[in-house]
Amino acid sequence: xxxxxxxxxxxxxxxxxxxxxxxxxxxxxxxxxxxxxxxxxxxxxxxxxxxxxxxxxxxxxxxxxxxxxxxxxxxxxxxxxxxxxxxxxxxxxxxxxxxxxxxxxxxxxx
Amino acid sequence: xxxxxxxxxxxxxxxxxxxxxxxxxxxxxxxxxxxxxxxxxxxxxxxxxxxxxxxxxxxxxxxxxxxxxxxxxxxxxxxxxxxxxxxxxxxxxxxxxxxxxxxxxxxxxxx
Numbered sequence: 001x002x003x004x005x006x007x008x009x010x011x012x013x014x015x016x017x018x019x020x021x022x023x024x025x026x027x028x029x030x031x032x033x034x035x036x037x038x039x040x041x042x043x044x045x046x047x048x049x050x051x052x053x054x055x056x057x058x059x060x061x062x063x064x065x066x067x068x069x070x071x072x073x074x075x076x077x078x079x080x081x082x083x084x085x086x087x088x089x090x091x092x093x094x095x096x097x098x099x100x101x102x103x104x105x106x107x108x109x110x
Numbered sequence: 111x112x113x114x115x116x117x118x119x120x121x122x123x124x125x126x127x128x129x130x131x132x133x134x135x136x137x138x139x140x141x142x143x144x145x146x147x148x149x150x151x152x153x154x155x156x157x158x159x160x161x162x163x164x165x166x167x168x169x170x171x172x173x174x175x176x177x178x179x180x181x182x183x184x185x186x187x188x189x190x191x192x193x194x195x196x197x198x199x200x201x202x203x204x205x206x207x208x209x210x211x212x213x214x215x216x217x218x219x220x221x
Contacts, residue, residue, distance in 0.1 A: 034209050043200050043212025044154070087154070091207070096142045096161055097169075098210060100154040 004088045004101040011107050018075045020104050022088030025069050033064060033071045036087045038103070044087060048073070083108045112137035116201045116213030123220055129174075129188040131216050133201030136182065141203040143184040144210065145176055148198040160184060196220045 005023040012018045024033065032051055036044035048055055050062040050071070061074040075082060085103040116133045123129060135141050145157040156169045158176035166176050173192060177185045184201060201213040 032207055036210075041198070041215070041217065043202070043215050044210070046209040046211065049209055089210075096204070097156070097159060097167070098144065098204075099156050099169075100146075102153045 004090055006086075006088055006101055006104045008102065009105040009107070011109060012078055013109050014079055015077050018078050018082070018106060018108075020073045020075075020086055020088075020106070021070055022073070022090075022101075023070050024088070024090040027068050027090050031068075031090045033062065033068075034089045034091060035060070035062065035071075035073045036089065036100075038085045038087065044100075047086075078106075078108045080108050080110060082106065112203075112211065114201060114203055114211060114213040116216060118216060119214065120217045121219070123191050123218065125193055125220055126190045129186070129191050129195070129218070131186040131199055131201075131218075133184045133186075133213060134182055135184075135203045138182070138203070138205060140181060141205055143178060143182075144202040144204075145184065145186050146200040146202065146212075148200065148215075150197070154200070158186070191220045193220050 032049055034049040035047045037047050038044040048057055048060045048062045050064050052064050055062045063072045085105050087100050087103040091098050113136045142161050144159045146154045147157055148154050158168055160166050160178045163178050163181055173188050175187050196219050199216045202210045204210045
């Protein structure tokens with residue numbers, strides 16, 4: 001299972017683009033990379049998942065370089081409501097054992 | 111559509127009392143089921159996961175146990191709670207390589 005490393009915290013201002021990078025140096029060939037968002041006293045919520053290159057949905061983009069040893073979650077034009085903890089998870093397809101890292105606490109300032 | 115139900119939302123229990131938290135999933139068959147715990151201000155700690163009825167994998171040796179009596183039911187138990195068992199307990203489900211889907215959690219306070 002790939003261990004993930006993220007910055008502990010980040011600050012941003014409303015309207016800015018936020019990029020959160022996750023390192024997963026020992027990612028395996030069949031690992032997917034998934035990002036979750038968690039608000040206080042709530043369960044984490046799925047944001048985006050990818051395997052390689054770029055994935056975009058209505059809330060975020062995920063960039064994965066060719067070597068797949070890192071990934072970057074991009075949140076366009078954040079708002080105060082994006083203040084949350086963001087978790088990166090590199091999951092080994094088939095083992096179903098998902099261990100989360102420490103997460104990145106994003107604070108969006110007015 | 112799939113839904114996950116977890117109850118109760120909050121629970122206050124004295125030290126030494128038993129615990130039973132229940133989680134059920136609707137709208138899917140043979141899901142992988144998970145119990146996580148989150149201490150205040152901390153990350154998610156995987157406690158147990160199950161890939162089928164009666165199949166439980168334990169990640170953290172302690173006074174908690176889990177059972178899966180039915181395909182879409184996952185129960186977290188303890189015979190005697192400790193103060194250190196306080197935390198936010200989250201149940202989750204997934205299928206194959208699909209993302210995890212979490213319940214709303216149970217806030218357990220052991221007094």
